[in-house]
Amino acid sequence: xxxxxTEIEKKWQGRWEEEKSFKxxxxxxKKKFYGLIEFPYPSGEGLHVGHPRPYTAMDIIARKRRMEGxxxxxxxxxxxxGLPTENYAIKHKVHPxxxxxxxxxxxxxxxxxxxxxxxxxxxxxxxxxxxxxxxQWIFLKxxxxxxAYKATMPVNWCTSCKCVLANEEVVDGVxxxxxxxxxxxxxxxxxxxxxxxxxxxxxxxxxxxxxxRVKVQQRNWIGRSTGAEVNFDTTAGDKLKIYTTRPDTLFxxxxxxxxxxxxxxxxxxxxxxxxxxxKAYQAExxxxxxxxxxxxxxEKTGVKLEGVMAINPVNxxxxxxxxxxxxxxxxxxxxxxxxxxxxxxxxxxAKAMDLPIIEVVAGGNVEEAAFTDIATGTMVNSGFLDxxxxxxxxxxxxxWLTDHKIGESKVNFKLRDWVFSRQRYWGEPIPIVHxxxxxxxxxPESELPLRLPEVENYETTDTGESPLSVMTEWINTTCPKCGxxxxxxxxxxPQWAGSSWYFLRYTDPRNNQALxxxxxLKYWTPVDWYNGGMEHTTLHLLxxxxxxxxxxxLGVVPTKEPYAKRTSHGMILGEDGVxxxxxxxxxxxxNDIVDEFGADTLRLYIMFIGDFEKAATWSSNAxxxxxxxxxxxxxxxxxxxxxxxxxxxENEALIHRTIKKVSEDIEAMKFNTAIAALMSMLNEFGAHKxxxxxxxxxxxxxxxxxxxxxxxxxERQGFEGLASTAAWPVYDESKMVEDTISLAVQVSGKVxxxxxxxxxxxxxxxxxxxxxxxxxxxxxxxMTLIKSIVVKKRLVNLIGKPN
RNA sequence: GCCGGUGUGGCGGAAUUGGCAGACGCAAGGGACUUAAAAUCCCUCGCUGGCAACAGCGUACCGGUUCGAUCCCGGUCACCGGCACCA
Numbered sequence: 001x002x003x004x005x006t007e008i009e010k011k012w013q014g015r016w017e018e019e020k021s022f023k024x025x026x027x028x029x030k031k032k033f034y035g036l037i038e039f040p041y042p043s044g045e046g047l048h049v050g051h052p053r054p055y056t057a058m059d060i061i062a063r064k065r066r067m068e069g070x071x072x073x074x075x076x077x078x079x080x081x082g083l084p085t086e087n088y089a090i091k092h093k094v095h096p097x098x099x100x101x102x103x104x105x106x107x108x109x110x111x112x113x114x115x116x117x118x119x120x121x122x123x124x125x126x127x128x129x130x131x132x133x134x135x136q137w138i139f140l141k142x143x144x145x146x147x148a149y150k151a152t153m154p155v156n157w158c159t160s161c162k163c164v165l166a167n168e169e170v171v172d173g174v175x176x177x178x179x180x181x182x183x184x185x186x187x188x189x190x191x192x193x194x195x196x197x198x199x200x201x202x203x204x205x206x207x208x209x210x211x212x213r214v215k216v217q218q219r220n221w222i223g224r225s226t227g228a229e230v231n232f233d234t235t236a237g238d239k240l241k242i243y244t245t246r247p248d249t250l251f252x253x254x255x256x257x258x259x260x261x262x263x264x265x266x267x268x269x270x271x272x273x274x275x276x277x278x279k280a281y282q283a284e285x286x287x288x289x290x291x292x293x294x295x296x297x298x299e300k301t302g303v304k305l306e307g308v309m310a311i312n313p314v315n316x317x318x319x320x321x322x323x324x325x326x327x328x329x330x331x332x333x334x335x336x337x338x339x340x341x342x343x344x345x346x347x348x349x350a351k352a353m354d355l356p357i358i359e360v361v362a363g364g365n366v367e368e369a370a371f372t373d374i375a376t377g378t379m380v381n382s383g384f385l386d387x388x389x390x391x392x393x394x395x396x397x398x399x400w401l402t403d404h405k406i407g408e409s410k411v412n413f414k415l416r417d418w419v420f421s422r423q424r425y426w427g428e429p430i431p432i433v434h435x436x437x438x439x440x441x442x443x444p445e446s447e448l449p450l451r452l453p454e455v456e457n458y459e460t461t462d463t464g465e466s467p468l469s470v471m472t473e474w475i476n477t478t479c480p481k482c483g484x485x486x487x488x489x490x491x492x493x494p495q496w497a498g499s500s501w502y503f504l505r506y507t508d509p510r511n512n513q514a515l516x517x518x519x520x521l522k523y524w525t526p527v528d529w530y531n532g533g534m535e536h537t538t539l540h541l542l543x544x545x546x547x548x549x550x551x552x553x554l555g556v557v558p559t560k561e562p563y564a565k566r567t568s569h570g571m572i573l574g575e576d577g578v579x580x581x582x583x584x585x586x587x588x589x590x591n592d593i594v595d596e597f598g599a600d601t602l603r604l605y606i607m608f609i610g611d612f613e614k615a616a617t618w619s620s621n622a623x624x625x626x627x628x629x630x631x632x633x634x635x636x637x638x639x640x641x642x643x644x645x646x647x648x649x650e651n652e653a654l655i656h657r658t659i660k661k662v663s664e665d666i667e668a669m670k671f672n673t674a675i676a677a678l679m680s681m682l683n684e685f686g687a688h689k690x691x692x693x694x695x696x697x698x699x700x701x702x703x704x705x706x707x708x709x710x711x712x713x714x715e716r717q718g719f720e721g722l723a724s725t726a727a728w729p730v731y732d733e734s735k736m737v738e739d740t741i742s743l744a745v746q747v748s749g750k751v752x753x754x755x756x757x758x759x760x761x762x763x764x765x766x767x768x769x770x771x772x773x774x775x776x777x778x779x780x781x782x783m784t785l786i787k788s789i790v791v792k793k794r795l796v797n798l799i800g801k802p803n
Numbered sequence: 804g805c806c807g808g809u810g811u812g813g814c815g816g817a818a819u820u821g822g823c824a825g826a827c828g829c830a831a832g833g834g835a836c837u838u839a840a841a842a843u844c845c846c847u848c849g850c851u852g853g854c855a856a857c858a859g860c861g862u863a864c865c866g867g868u869u870c871g872a873u874c875c876c877g878g879u880c881a882c883c884g885g886c887a888c889c890a
Contacts, residue, residue: 212807213807213808213884213885216806216807216885217806217807217885217886220805220806220807220885220886221885221886223886223889225889225890227890242890243889243890244890245889245890246890257890300888324888325888326888326890327888327890328888328889328890330889331889331890332889332890335890336890337890338890339890343890344804344888345888345890346890348888349888412889412890413889414886414889534884534885537885538885538886608815608816608827608828609815609816610815610816611815611816614808614809615883616815616816617814617815619814619815619829621814621829621830622814622815622828622829622830623829624828624829625827625828625829626828628828628843629827629828631842631843672815672816672817672827672828673816673817673818673826673827675827675828676816676817676826676827676828677826677827678827679826679827679828680826680827683827742823743823744822744823745823746822746823746870746871748870748871749822749869749870749871750871751823754823787870788870789822789870789871791822791871794822794823795822795823795871797822797870797871798870799870
C-alpha cells in the first residue's frame with residue numbers, strides 16, 4: 001500500500017498530544033537539556049517556509065536528547081506585541097488583541113501540523129497581562145536601580161511608523177521595519193542604561209559557546225576603544241575636553257573640532273565674532289537626517305570659530321577651533337583634537353580647509369595621505385616623545401598628562417543606551433506616573449499588571465504622541481508617593497521588551513508569585529542551546545543578555561549568562577534565488593507542501609536543502625527526492641519483518657558507521673550529510689536485505705527527522721513503546737570496520753589502481769600487494785621502487801625511479 | 804574604508820581538515836514494465852580524445868611548500884554579509 005501520510009501524520013500528532021509525550025519535567029535523576037528557538041511574531045500571513053528551518057533543526061536536537069535520556073525542555077510561545085498587528089487593527093477597526101488571538105491560533109495549528117515536539121502546556125504570549133506583569137516588574141526594578149531613566153535627547157524618529165526607534169533599529173539611515181526615512185527629533189524618552197553593562201557584555205562573550213560571527217558582531221557593536229581624555233585650555237579661560245585614541249600624536253594637533261550640538265558653543269556665543277555663520281551651520285546640521293549626514297560623508301564641511309582659540313597643552317601653541325558635523329555629539333566628549341598627519345578624516349578636513357599638517361610619526365608621507373600605521377612608525381617633532389614607538393609614546397604621554405592633571409586614560413564604547421519608549425498602543429504600558437512634586441514615581445508592584453486600557457483609536461496622534469495620550473480618564477491618576485494628582489506615562493515598551501526574558505518564563509510559565517520559581521530556574525537555566533537568526537545579534541540577543549545580567553545582579557536568576565550556546569541558520573530564499581516576499585510572489589506556504597508531500601517530507605527536505613548556516617534556495621523539484629526516500633523506507637517496513645532485533649552480519653558495520661555519522665552530524669548541525677548518510681544506508685540495504693534489527697536501527701536514526709512515518713512503521717513492526725521515546729543507538733567502533741578493505745594505489749601521487757587487502761595488513765604487505773597488481777607491475781617494468789608511503793586504510797603511494 | 808565569510812559538475816551540495824575530488828539528492832539521457840501516461844525499477848552522467856582498455860586536463864586565477872594540495876603559504880580577481888566620519 002502507498003504511504004498515506006495525511007492520515008498517519010494526524011494520527012501520531014494526536015497520540016503525542018494525548019499522551020503528552022513531550023512534556024518537560026524537572027526530574028532530578030536526569031540530566032537536563034533546554035533547547036530554544038526564537039519564538040515567532042504571529043503575523044497575519046501565517047508561517048512561511050523559512051520558519052521550519054530553525055524549528056526543525058532544534059526539534060531534531062531535542063528529540064535526539066530525549067532519546068539519549070535527557071529531561072528536555074523545548075518550548076514555544078508568541079512574541080505578539082508589535083506594529084503590524086496594530087496597523088492591521090487600525091485599518092480594519094478591530095482590537096489588536098482580537099487580531100493577535102486569531103493569528104496565534106493559526107500559527108499554533110501550523111506548528112502542530114509539522115509535528116514539533118514542543119511542550120504545548122508551556123506556551124507563553126507576551127501580550128497576556130499575566131506575562132507582561134513581569135516585563136513591567138523587571139522595568140520597575142531597573143527604574144529602582146537607576147538603570148531606567150528619562151532623558152530628552154535627539155532620537156531616531158521613523159516618519160512612517162510615527163514612533164522613535166532604538167539605534168539598533170535604524171539600518172542605513174532608514175527604519176529597519178518599514179524602510180521609511182528616519183529623522184532626528186528632540187524627545188523626552190525612557191532609556192535603559194545598557195552602557196553600564198558594556199564591559200561585562202564584552203568580557204563574558206569569551207566564555208560562551210557562540211558561533212564566531214555572532215561574537216564578532218557583538219564585539220563590533222559594543223565597540224570598545226582605549227585612549228585618553230585631554231583638557232585643552234582655551235583663550236576663553238575655560239577648558240575643552242576631548243577624547244582620542246591617539247594621545248601619542250598630541251604634538252601634531254593643529255586644530256580642534258567640536259560637534260554642531262556641543263554645549264560649549266552656547267557658552268561662547270558672546271565671544272564669537274562670526275556667530276551668524278556658526279548658527280547657520282548648526283541649523284543646517286540639525287536639518288539633515290542621519291541618512292543625509294552619512295551620505296554626504298565624503299565632502300567635509302565646517303566653520304571656524306572666530307574669537308576663541310585652544311592651547312595645545314604640550315607646547316603652548318594656540319590652535320583654531322572649528323565646528324563640523326564629522327564630529328558626533330554622542331560619542332566621547334563630542335569634541336576632538338585634530339591630527340591631520342595621522343588621521344584620515346582630519347587629513348580630509350585639513351585639505352578642504354587648507355590647514356597645516358605636521359608629521360609626528362615618521363614612516364609615511366603626510367603630504368600625500370594620513371599615516372595611520374601604528375606598528376611601524378617612530379615619533380618625531382614631539383619633544384620628549386621623539387624616537388619612541390607609537391606604543392611607548394602612548395604610555396609616556398598618558399603618564400605625563402596624568403602627572404600634570406591635564407588628562408587621563410579613558411575607555412569608550414560605541415554602544416549607546418537603549419531608547420525604550422514607543423509612541424504606540426500595542427505594547428506593554430510603562431508603569432510610571434509623573435507627579436509635579438515627586439517627579440517620576442513607580443507604580444506599586446501590587447498594582448501590576450498595569451493593563452492596557454481600551455481606546456477608540458489606535459492611531460498615533462498628529463503630534464507624535466501615543467494613542468494612550470488622549471485617554472484622559474486613564475492618564476489622570478494619583479501619585480503613589482504623595483497622593484496628589486499625577487499623570488501616567490503614555491508611551492509603551494518596544495517589542496524587544498517581552499522577548500528579553502521569555503526563555504525564563506518557559507521554565508515556570510503559570511507562576512503568579514514570581515517571573516519563575518527559584519527551583520525551576522535552577523533546574524533549567526541556562527538555555528543549553530539557542531538557535532536563531534543573525535539579524536537579532538545586536539538586537540534581541542544583546543538586549544536579553546543585558547536583562548539577564550541585570551536579573552543576575554538582583555539575585556533573581558542563578559546564571560550570569562542566559563544562553564550557553566548560540567548557533568544561527570541561513571535564510572530560505574524563493575525559487576528565484578531572492579528573499580521570499582509577498583510582493584515578489586515567491587513565498588512558499590508550508591501548508592501546500594504538507595498537503596502534497598506530508599510534514600515528514602517537508603522536515604526532511606528543509607534540513608537536506610544545504611549547509612544549515614548558509615542561505616538556501618527553495619527547489620520544488622528537489623523536495624521530490626526526499627519524498628522518494630520516505631516512500632522507499634515505507635516499502636521496506638510496511639510489512640512486518642520476521643526475526644529478532646539483532647543486526648545482520650552483512651549490515652552490521654554499515655549500521656555502526658551510520659550511527660556514528662548521524663549522531664555526530666546532528667551535533668554539528670550538519671543535517672544535510674546526516675540525511676545523506678541515511679539515504680546511503682537505505683541504498684546499501686538494497687544489496688543486503690535488512691533484518692528486523694537493521695530496520696529498527698534505521699527507524700531510530702530517522703525518527704528525529706521524520707517522526708510520523710517512523711512511529712507508524714515502528715508500530716507495524718511491533719517494536720515496543722513509541723519510537724520517539726526509544727533509546728538512541730550507540731555505535732561500537734570495533735564493529736565499524738570490515739574484514740577486508742579497498743585501497744587506492746598511487747604512483748607518484750596519481751591513482752593508478754585499486755587493491756583489496758586485509759584490514760589489518762602491515763605496511764610491507766600492502767606495498768607487496770600493490771606491486772603485485774598487474775597494472776602497477778606493468779608501470780614498474782621500467783622503474784625501480786625507491787620510496788613508498790602507506791596511509792592506513794586509505795592508500796599507498798609508490799615513488800619510482802626510471803631504470 | 805574596516806571586520807567577517809565564500810568561490811568545487813547543468814543545479815543544491817559532499818570530501819574524516821594534507822590522503823582515491825564530486826558522497827547524497829535534483830535535473831538530463833538510455834532501457835525495463837505498461838495499449839499509453841504517471842509511478843516504480845535498472846544503467847549512464849566533470850571536461851577532452853578514443854569503439855574500448857585507457858590517457859590528458861580539472862576544485863575562481865597565478866605562483867610556492869609536499870611523495871601527495873579543494874585543504875597549508877604568498878599574491879590576484881569576483882561575490883555575499885556586518886559595521887561605517889566612533890576620533
